[in-house]
Amino acid sequence: MDYFYCFLIGGIICVIGQVLLDTTKLTAPRVLVIFVVSGAVLQALNLYQPLVDLAGNGATVPLPGFGYALAKGAMEGAKDGFLAAVTGAVKDTAAGVTVAIVFGYIIAVLFNPKSIR
Numbered sequence: 001m002d003y004f005y006c007f008l009i010g011g012i013i014c015v016i017g018q019v020l021l022d023t024t025k026l027t028a029p030r031v032l033v034i035f036v037v038s039g040a041v042l043q044a045l046n047l048y049q050p051l052v053d054l055a056g057n058g059a060t061v062p063l064p065g066f067g068y069a070l071a072k073g074a075m076e077g078a079k080d081g082f083l084a085a086v087t088g089a090v091k092d093t094a095a096g097v098t099v100a101i102v103f104g105y106i107i108a109v110l111f112n113p114k115s116i117r
Contacts, residue, residue: 006058009051013062032063039067044075069093 013035020031042048048068051059059065070089077088 002056005055008058009055010058010062013059013064017063035063036067036070039064040071041067043068043071066093066096069096 017031017035020026020034021028026034039048042051042064048059048064049072052065052068060068069092073088073090073092074085075088077084077086077091080088
């Protein structure tokens with residue numbers, strides 16, 4: 001059942017994103033920001049953790065999971081002071097940010113982007 005819930009929740013998150021892109025005038029970057037902010041807000045309201053407990057990576061891998069990780073790290077770090085709140089958020093998301101930067105750089109070196117006109 002773990003795989004089922006992982007697939008179900010992750011799929012629902014992706015469907016929400018696709019529906020937003022197809023039915024509104026929102027651009028992809030705006031949808032991405034909405035997802036990250038919604039994950040952080042839901043974690044701040046303590047609503048995202050039950051979803052993570054149910055779906056595991058199905059809830060943490062999509063973009064709301066990044067917002068969740070930022071908020072969770074900041075909330076845990078805030079117990080030790082303001083500076084720890086900032087470093088807690090960075091520490092909990094450092095691996096994901098590093099991988100995104102490295103692979104983005106590799107792709108930029110290997111491929112020549114086309115302009116869209």
